[in-house]
Amino acid sequence: MLKDRGVDVIFGIPGVHNQEMYRGIEEAGITHVLARHEQGAGFMADGYARASGKPGVAYVITGPGVCNIMTPMGQAYSDSVPMLVISSCLDEVAAKRGQLHQMKDQQTAAATVCDWSEEARTADAAYQLIDRAFAEFRGKTPSPKHIQVPIAQLEGEAAAAPAPPPQMALCTADxxxxxxxxxxxxxxxxxxxxxxxxxxxxxxxxxxxxxxxxxxxxxxxxxxxxxxxxxxxxxxxxxxxxxxxxxxxxxxxxxxxxxxxxxxxxxxxxxxxxxxxxxxxxxxxxxxxxxxxxxxxxxxxxxxxxxxxxxxxxxxxxxxxxxQDVAKTRALWRAETDAERPGIVPICDALRDAVPADTMIYSDMTQFAYAAKEVWEMECPGHWHHPYGFGTLGYATPAAIGGAVARRGKPTMAIIGDYGFHYTMQELGVAVELGLSLPIILWDNGKLGEIEDSMVRAQIAPNAVVAHNPDFVKLAEAFGAFAVTPASVPDLQAAVKSAFDASGPTLIYLTPAVLG
CATH class of the missing domain: 3.40.50.1220 (TPP-binding domain)
Structure with missing residues (x-):
């Protein structure tokens, strides 16, 4: 059914509770991308949806799988991204305790971070809910949906899904x-x-x-x-x-x-x-x-x-x-941006000159991105994606993987801070596994710089803003990725250009020292 609705990629992690959802994936001609964590799977589905314009689909297991993907669902909800999360669920939770992956109310928990969360207790209900989700993705402001199916139903036999319904027309102007x-x-x-x-x-x-x-x-x-x-x-x-x-x-x-x-x-x-x-x-x-x-x-x-x-x-x-008034105002605001986060604006300019015009960029909650969003002009819309509303750390790397999967052969790049990279660094293994030519700009200022600045402005002695970092270059190489540490802005530009042609992802380790 999903293949007939245009789904060609599913992101997820199989488990004993949801393994029946994997029966027939290959026969249907759908590619499954194995994430390293359900949070990564959700961000990949988000990134795929933003890049392709099609819904991103994710499979997760009961309980912890649903909880782990709730952060990406919340991000997709705040940014109006079409994402369909399909999970398994226990057949009975009220009268039976101590089951594997048991939650008190999984459906309601998921409903707090998406448009709606429903349980399909029959095959027909599952089919109807999926068609409802796809119709709403197109017919109104897109937003994530969650469908859970009891394990016994997943293991049961079912009639084939109905043919796809007619597509809803978009609401036109009067x-x-x-x-x-x-x-x-x-x-x-x-x-x-x-x-x-x-x-x-x-x-x-x-x-x-x-x-x-x-x-x-x-x-x-x-x-x-x-x-x-x-x-x-x-x-x-x-x-x-x-x-x-x-x-x-x-x-x-x-x-x-x-x-x-x-x-x-x-x-x-x-x-x-x-x-x-x-x-x-x-x-x-x-x-x-x-x-x-x-x-x-x-x-x-x-x-x-x-x-x-x-x-x-x-x-x-x-x-x-x-x-001339507009130009004067913009020049003043650009100077303000540069003064607030010194030195980042020139690097943004250099990076913009180095990447192809059709590069799709995924950024994280990091000072580098905060400056770039104001000064980096885009040639076309929908090519810079950021966790705007929910503001989740760790978004950029897996979301860029999802975007690169959707745009095979087209340039995709991630920009992430050192602290945010810790959240989803394990997904680097997915990019290696898929052979994605993905530059990952890792901005390492050695601290939670934005939080430190905020504490200082609030006259709070900075606390808990510095964490021990690993050797990120060796870490990337351990995953099988390429890694480079530019010593200058020209080195950075050369590294980015080379990364787009590499046979796998390249971690480009960037520190304020490159500013000179």
Whole structure:
């Protein structure tokens, strides 16, 4: 059934409780990737989904397997990633104690970190739940789902699954609402567009609309690449700069597309605008937060932008935004980013010059990534993935493995800090096993640098921010990976270029010493 629904890869770990889920995988033509830990399997499924646009599927066992994958499920939930986790479960837990992998309420535990968690007690129920999950992945804001199947049912016989149902059409824009939007947008002298990750598929139309309207723009971190690099009226992915509120206050119309302006986008309560807004989103929860005078459009961002562009035909842009003002502001904010985390910005520039334009990057919770997200402009959207909402350490390495599996033959890279690498370093063995040409930039500042800085700002004596690290180069080599320690920025660029052509993963061990 999964193969008929387009699944070609499953990430997971088999155990005695879920081994029946593995019967027939090879006959169906599905590849199974063996993770070293269920957390790794979940992050791989997440990375695969973000890279491929298809749901990431993971198999785990009862109890600890479900608990271990709950962190990736929480990450996928916060970042709207389509992930399907299928697990086994015990047949009876209320009247029988002391069973292997027993939990009090596994289904409810999983439900706390995903869209829904259901138990399939018949084959038909399993089939229906899987089709429901796939329909919802396409028809509304994607979010992870969990289906558990009792062991006795997994071991039972079942009729073949039904044929795939017709695909749900995406919600399209209402021409009457488009006409009203055009009227409001063309009257604005300082229109400001804000693009989030929900508009990632809409970048051709988004760029055309911005040019036609003469609008200034921001993107969220997840929306980077939607606006063309070098757009003279683009403020970039700098919403978290406190002064971005002053820019929003200057607008006489704000258009929010595919973004919920979450705390991790703004790091303040509001965008800062005092004008009317147009909100375009598929999530009713986001639309419900709009102010009473705003216009709300529940539809697909790409369709809305394309219809808007078509309706703008003949409109001559007349804007009060000035390119020189935008450039001055961006230069100031870039200098702030460099001052906050000294020396990282030049390395970001050098790295960006060294990687192919279509490189897909997975980053972790590390100071290097925090700086890069603001200054590294992307050529196209959906090519930089980060654990934005849940903020899980250890995400980058396994997620990049999942992305590389989805993009065989295309460049994929991971950026992770020394402490985050500890969380999922065992998944390096998977990259070796699969022969993935995966550069892993390991930024080692010898501490939890961001936490230390935060403690100092809070006038707390830094405590528990330094951990003993292994020799990461020897560790990588022990796994069978390549490893290199660049001594300069040119060395770093050369190492990255070589890693994309290597026969396996390359750990590129980078320390502040390379800054000179």
């Amino acid at each position: 021409p009457r609402q488009i006409a009203l939007a055009v009227e409001v947008i063309t009257k604005a002298s300082r229109p400001l567009f804000v693009f989030g990750g929900g508009a990632a598929r809409a970048h051709p139309a988004a760029r055309a609309v911005l040019k036609a309207v003469g609008a200034a723009s921001f993107t969220s971190y997840a929306g980077r690449g939607i606006v063309a690099p070098g757009d003279p009226l683009s403020f970039g992915a700098t919403l978290a700069r406190p002064a971005s509120a002053e820019i929003a206050e200057q607008a006489d119309l704000v258009v929010l597309i595919g973004t919920d302006l979450a705390e991790v986008d703004l790091w303040r309560d509001t965008l800062g605008h005092e004008c009317q807004a147009i909100v375009v989103n598929l999530d009713p929860e986001v639309l419900a937060k709009a102010d009473s005078g705003d216009m709300v459009h529940c539809c697909d961002a790409a369709d809305w932008l394309q219809q808007l562009f078509n309706a703008l035909e003949g409109h001559v842009a007349d804007t009060q935004w000035l390119a």
